[in-house]
Amino acid sequence: MLSIFAKNGSETPEPVKAQVIGSIPSWLQGTLLRNGPGLFSVGNSQYNHWFDGLSLIHSFTFSNGEVTYRSKFLKSETYKRNIKADRIIVTEFGTMAYPDPCKNIFSRSVTHLRNIIPDFTDNNLINIIRYGRDYYASSEINYMNQIDPATLETVGRINYRNHIALNLATAHPHYDKEGNSYNMGSAILGFGRPKYVIFKVPAEPEGRGHTKPALRNVQQVCSIPFRSLLFPSYFHSFGMTENYIVFVEQPFKLDIVKLATAYFRGVSWGSCLRFDKDDTTLFHVMNRETGRKASSRCYGDALVVFHHINAYEEDGHVVVDLISYKDGGLYEMFYIDSLTRDDTFSQSDQKMTKPVCQRFVLPLDVQQDCPRGANLVRLTDTTAQAVLQQDGSIYCTPETLFEGLEMPGINYSFNARKYRYFYGSRVEMSPHPNKIAKFDISSRKHVTWQQENCFPSEPVFVGSPGAEEEDDGVILSSVISPDPNVSPFLLVLDAKTFQEIARASIPASVHMDLHGHFIPAAV
Known part of the structure; x- marks a missing residue:
């Protein structure tokens, strides 16, 4: 059954009209763009991992109560090279490929080691992001x-390195109410001391000519040195409040030496x-303005985080809500062999680390005379703690909000603000969710939507015009099913x-995707 996720998708290059059952609000006008892996074999060669599949872009356009759909493969250089060769010749996260099978491994490795950090694929299959008025398919490269x-x-194609010194x-990214975009990356080798870099891409005023990429105006906000030069932290997202960027430097690490020699050893980047x-x-x-680090040194136990939910400031604290795991085993679940074996999840479910929505509270202002051992969290609506240690550092323990939810989303107008609701995909017996949920932080209760044998994508909130309440709007999710009697649908x-x-x-045909972006129709 789960093989539907790893089969090759197909394009729908011209718009097709969907059959609407029910009533779509008349105010819902715009396009939902979605991105994810959609092509898992080229010729006789196959990818090893679900995150390796070639990008397939989807669009759902809403106009006057009607919906049209189209999809196209991203025509990246990786896609074009693979299709031309009729086999996979560009390495991905879990699949090592060799462009010239006639070369022996030693000559291949000499060519590769001319650059210690390899030139990555441009198969941008994760998300759709906006810089200024430009939209990009993106991944972590x-x-x-x-x-x-x-x-x-x-x-x-655009290369970050032509505008700012980054390898990844x-x-x-995050967006503020003025339309500025914030993101972070890492400068591993070739750019001085290895560091994490936080940067800003300013908004472009409407009405001004638009001929060059907005990324040309990128500004570095600050940098953070690696705590371990050869083992930088992996990161997939970060938090942002009104005044701060929150970066979680986790002990899920990239082994630089292994990465530099992966091609020589014939192993995938995922193994690094x-x-x-x-x-x-x-x-x-x-x-965010000065680039300076808050004086408090906060730390916690080992965890793995891919997605942040939200972050905000309250009464001298930064509240950080994220989804954590006890280890890095999630990626193992997405190898194609696992996805296509019917018994995989019944056998491995007990071993699979469940995602946990957790709240950390980080004190901003710590007085010199605070007693050691004191809990510095003054907020009354959380059980999260931040205990001052003898060396002046602060040990943070989280509050668990909810278990078994991934792909979180919020009403983005409440991003960086105190909020009440978040939405996400319920993860139970497999890495592909069969429910979506709404969680109320105030009541600590949740509600779900599900349909038997149906698999919904990440839920996206779109607010009603002029809404005053945080949950006044709709949730959009594309849904697929292995049942041939159930057509894919936009929920x-x-x-x-x-x-x-x-x-x-x-x-x-509609394929399971990862992340996306809603673009309101021009008024």
Whole structure:
């Protein structure tokens, strides 16, 4: 059954009209762009990992109560090279490929080691991000591919390194109310001392000519030195408040030496990640304006985090909500062999680390005369603690909000602000969710939507025009099923009640995706 996730998807290059059941709100006007892996074999060669599949971009366009759908493969250099060769010749996260099978391993390794950090694929399959008025398919590498959000055509490739000294960058930026974009990456080798870099891409005023990429105006906010030169922290996202960037330096690490020799040894980049359960997790709180670090040194027990939910400031504290794991084993669940074995999840479910939504509270102002051993958290609505240690550091223990939820989303107008609700995919017997949920932080209660044998994507909140309440809006999620009698559909839920108000059945193939971006229609 789960083989539906690892089969090759197909394009729907021209818009097709969906059959709407129910009533889509008349105010819902715009396009939901989605990105994820969609092609898992080329010729007779196959990818080893679900996160290796070639990017397939989807769009769901809402206009006057109707929905149209289209999809196209991202025409990256990786895609074009593989298709031309009729086999996989570009290495991905879990699949090592060799462009010239006639060369022996020694000549291949000499070529590769000319650059200690390899030139990564540009198969941008994780998210859709915005810089200025430009939209890009993105992943965690130095390349992005710009797309036309209306036609899904690939416009061209851009390299972060032409604008800022980075080897890697996240696919999960933040946006402020002025339209500025914030993101972070890492400068591993070739750019001086290895460091994490936080940067800002300023918004572009409407009405001004638009001919060059907004990324040309990128500004470095600050940098943070690696605590271990050869073992930098892996990071997938970060937090942002009104005044601060929050970076969690976790003990899920990239082994630089292994990465540099992966090609020579014939192993995948994924094998270069390791989790150090005996290490600590550091919380870096950096001022967005000055680039200076908050004086408090906060740390916690070892954890792995991929997705942040939200962060905000309250009464001299920074509240950080994220989804944590006890180890880095999640990636192992997405190898194609695992996804296509019917018994995999019944056997491994007990071994699989469940995602846990946790709240950390980081004190900003610590007085010199505070007694050692004191809990510095003054907020009354949380059980999270931050205990001052003898050396002046602060040991933070989280409050568990909810278990078994991933792909979190919020009403983004409440990003960096105190909020009440978050949404996400319920993870139970497999890494692919079969439910979506709404969690109320105030009541600590949740509600879910599910349909038997159906698999929904990450829920996306779209707010009603002029809404005053945080959950006044709709939840959008694309849903697929292995049942041939159930067409893929775009689900529309009332965000308040979590009841279905409409679904748009798509008369075309739709593939499971990862993340996306809603673009409101121009007024």
